[in-house]
Amino acid sequence: MTTLADLGKITAARRKYVPILATAVLLIGMYVFGATQYEAFGDGQVVLNILIDNAFLLVVAVGMTFVILTGGIDLSVGAVVALSTLVSATLMEKQGWPGPAVIALVLVMGALLGMGMGAVIHFFELQPFIVTLAGMFLARGLSYTISTDSISITNGFFTTMAQTPVMLPGELRVSISVVIALVIVAIAAYVLHYTRTGRTVYAIGGSEQSAMLMGLPVARTKIAVYTISGLCSALGGVLLAFYTLSGNALHAVGMELDAIAAVVIGGTILTGGAGYLFGTVLGVLVLGIIQTLITFDGTLSSWWTKIVIGALLFVFIVLQRLVARRAQ
Amino acid sequence: GNAGTPAGGGGASGTNSGSSGPITLGFAQVGAESGWRTANTKSIQESAKTAGIELKFSDAQQKQENQIKAIRSFIQQKVKVIAFSPVVESGWDTVLKEAKTANIPVVLTDRAIDSPDTSLYKTFLGSDFVKEGKKAGDWLVKETASATGDVNIVELQGTTGSAPANDRKKGFADAIAAQPKLKIVASQTGEFTRAKGKEVMEAFLKSQPKIDVLFAHNDDMGLGAIEAIEAAGKKPGVDIKIVTIDAVKDGMQALSDGKINYIVECNPLLGPQLMDLVKKVSAGESVPQRIETEETEFDQAKAKAALPQRQY
Amino acid sequence: MPAEILRMTGIRKEFPGVLALDGVDLRLFPGEVHALMGENGAGKSTLIKVLTGVYGVDAGQIELAGSPVAFTGPAAAQRGGVSTVYQEVNLCPNLSIAENILLGREPRRLGRIRWAQTRRRAEELLARLDLRLDVSAQLSTQSIAVQQLVAIARALDVDARVLILDEPTSSLDSGEVEQLLAVMRSLRSQGMAILFVSHFIDQVFAISDRMTVLRNGKLVGEFETREITQVELVRKMIGKELEVLDSLVDHDRPKAEVLVQAGELARKGSIEPFSLEIKRGEVVGLAGLLGSGRTELARLLFGADHADEGEIRIDGKPVALRTPRAAMTHAIAFSSENRKTEGLIADLTVRENIILALQAARGWTKPLSRRRQDEIVERNIKALDIRPANPEALVRNLSGGNQQKVLLARWLITEPKLLILDEPTRGIDIGAKTEIQKLVSELAAEGMAVLFVSSELEEVLRLSDRVAVLKDRRVVAQLRNDSLTPDDIMATIADGGRE
């Protein structure tokens, strides 16, 4: 009957990538700006350092992306990261556990915590904010009960993981954590775009009620996203333990905000249903590059640091909106 | 150990002694979480200027990750010396090894690190938090030497898990351990702030039938607590003896007003000492492994005398 | 006759304050189309939700192919071979058409979704309904009718023994309905049992074999379609005779003053330039096929979208209608076709939803007094027979038809000069529908200008003084309604407006 082979429609499918392209372009713009402004900034290693310094945040933000795509939120990530570093450190340093076993245990612990929160959110119909806030209290509280001191990690496995560089051409290097983080990103992107679970995540974000009426496994998927987030947080904790070689209850305070900010800056909508994992990667890089710009500047006092971080964020976000709007 | 995560070009090109300009110092500060810290920052900035040292300053906003990032970027920028006040004691080996491979000497300020490999840094300049707690405890032991019966102490701790809180608590507890009559009846975190100090003290005043002494991990919490004590109709410094740590100006004022009984100084003005060290270190001179800042204690009389010159 | 595939007996379902179902029985046989009939709020949708496990039952038995079942939800029901299109579109607006059709059943290889094949499969399923769309377009960009068809296509894909369609035709035009009925016939011949809910008596008589009638949550009875007449059915449903409406057009009424004048109004990608005049006291109908641009035209006149070109004059003066709010200050009202996403606020009460537009027009500083509100709301609940007649009921708990009445009430009380109604009778039962048509005609008689959009051509022709015919986003003809017939309109569309 009525057919529609309208040009506008064909581009419509592609138009949804515009915001993300805009973000990428702006990010490159920021880098170029830094490179012209500060010597040594243009060095390829600076870019890689951003990855090295943010590998754990990237992993945590990946988990957060799943949760936010369903329209939820997970405030517990920072605390779970801290708990993971501390549990790892305690088990290895105080109990003499081998590194890989500790990692396995920590990952299971993170996943179980996430699963517990997901189950409570789904079955008792509670708001994710409050449940994961309680989860945050719980994980942080557990950390304090384990130890209020920070514990150094001397375990051979961890130190090797932390200090073995992965060589790239041109005298460039990254850490093993970066490789792990990128693998996680790839897996997560695959899951989101090429599996039914991934598509159900988007469906729930679009309308949980519709997803339920469409016969999708809402309960399973909702619990799964919190499990994934817990798992990613625990892995983020392991990476942070590689990064700092220490366990500390005060690690990653406020990281949940960084992770949420990265996800949202990357174009994912907080109410769920729209966004891409690649956007999250860009979001993390934006936060990282802002930080790097500021350290390279090195003239800002403590408060000006904060003001300038906010200002750069503002400029970035406003430009992102303007560019995306113009392009559409 | 090998240089772990990349030191980049800096690591590869090795030494940086060729440059002839002023010494560049990369300083990674904890944050600006208290007046004490701000005074510390200001002292460093000002003395760098007078010493003709080019300062690259970075504020980590109380996050270890940020500090590591900053140090890494200092290495990237090939500064001559790196100095930092560690947010926590542990977790510095990787990045300090990178600095070592890049031949950049490191000076620790204010707080120590717990790395067994002392070759990672040239020297430590700062205070000993355990000792500060101990000094407060020692004073109390002396002060209550004549007292008969129990002395009930309440403690306002710093931010849970932070190094000063852990150490001051420990030093104080050690000092009074031998005195069974000295009892810590309540101990709670006041997060180093006046507001929390006041709020917690209000609760203590209601839950504890008898409080003789307040030990606060810093002046600010003590100042907050004073307001709570006054609101409860008691006289701070008289009905309840107060001992605190830091000796910031407001604290000294309260001390000379008789509202605080004793303050252990924790000196933030280590800029001049640091610049001396930086010059020595970059010239390759040897320096002691550990330098403690000059710190005193104040009682009410000494406070009155010192107050006019107090600048922070 | 083969053994029944589904049997529900003595079903009882109570919501706080509402006994929605009370001892209802239903039997479904393989290879039949069974109509579930009843007024708005009779309990049809509730029965369907109870069957598929969306709600638990308070009492009663459900047997599927002879064995008792208690589905825990739609997913379980689907696994048990019951595929359902619920009333209202329950799809994910953020996903593409293809995904919405195949979500949860995407073709895969080694767990990996094969997107090209998914799209192809979706296109095939839509083709069964004779619909060719860009399946990678986002669902939210589609009209409600298309969304409804997508939902149907989704249900058709399920390998099911029982297919349930709750008001699938409420915003489809006759061609689409024919197509759907054809698909249903072919499924029936393959032995599928189909439960069909519709307020269009003609459709029900055209397709169904048997029917079950509910009234006020109670079972009236089960009938063979062959053995019952339309008049009898209506009497069983609403408990009284239905008056037969002739044309409501009153040609003698003076309609001289032009109220709204659109001149070469257009919006890129949605509607070509058109000119249209609406006079006071006149009802102008918009006719056209699915996606012809009726809704989009209506939205331009209300400022819901803004025009790229052309101008609008009201009472001869050019006006800028950039926002709905601006249109409202010129006394224009617009009842949207999509009550769920563009109409009602589900979590607010009936009262709040009804007064919303009026209150918004007054601004927040000039609240309607509670007494005024109660008075207005009560009057409208009575006039439109909204059930339950409880102003404090949450709109989300109302039956679909009653929700539609709430939306209508919202705009009627703003006393507009131009009332734009997009599918105003969607999901409304036959009794109420005639009442609403009469109401529209009365309002016109009092001098209101009405733009009336409906996919039911008979309805448009019954009410309109003039009909603007759209095709492919163009106004191809404007006809005076001197006893026009649906065939005239279809012919015009087929002609494509060639003069």
Add this chain to the structure above:
Amino acid sequence: MIKHRLFWPTASLLALLLGNFIANPGFFAIELRDGHLYGSLIDILRNGAPLILIALGMTLVIATGGIDLSVGSVAAISAAIACLQISKLGDQNSISGMLGAMGIALALSLVLGAWNGLLVAVFGIQPIVATLILMVSGRGLAQLITEGQIITINSDPYKAIGAGFVVALPLAILIALTVFVLISLVVRKSALGLLLESVGGNPEASRLAGVQSRRLIWLTYLLCGLFAGLAGLMLSSNVSSADGNALGLWMELDAILAVVIGGTMLTGGRFSFGGTLIGALLIQTLTTTVYRLGIPPETTLLFKAVVVMAVCLAQSPAFRRKVLGRRKPKPPAQASQTQTKVEIPA
């Protein structure tokens, strides 16, 4: 209806108070000391006042489906400006000087609220990042104003706002309650409440119903900024000093928590000031409980986790139905089928 909505939050609050009373019979004791009331309950009210103010503003923002992370920073800025102004006064006890300082601080808070509103309502930036900007840089601004130091002042009239008493009652709570009553009256007597709920419930439908959501959203951020500023004054007045770094730190989390405990959904729509009031008092009671019970700082968070969870579960109808309800005998045919009761529009 309203009674019903507030029942569980209120019950949780009472349970917590009762728990305190059992652990510590002196908890409810209130005496008159130096002409003002003195006791734990009074502390809860006085210390809870700033949180109540911020949470009220947050309720408005959340009702529209937004969120404001910047409240803590706005409070810090407002406090810093006010204290800076007062510290410059020749006579710090001058009432007009104090009012002037407060006026400047509150005006600035309004400007900051307007800034958030601009980003959200006009630029269309997601509220969480839009307000994150001010959350981060506002903290810096506050420290810029105080130059990283704590500004201590000595102004009796200023001190009264947060720590003073009027007819034996803390002025802070009187101010907070006045604001609560005023805003409740304004919102419920005007049509603001309805329109905000409609914007939060379904933005597109509201737009098509002629609701000027942009203005309304702006207004909510404006009010949220103002209330945060007022709370900042109270917080700094309580300790006669402004601490740009610590004042109101993490307050946004507490405020959001108060709103959520009060039964308002973070997704917007229906909101309840009464619930928020109770939520804020609950949080303050919890803090006081921790101090009064002498829970060690390391386990404080565990204790909070348990209480928050318990409060939420008590409020969850699904929990009562699924877990607590199971104990009640039910006809067996029913029990198996009541599992997925979801409220669905027709």
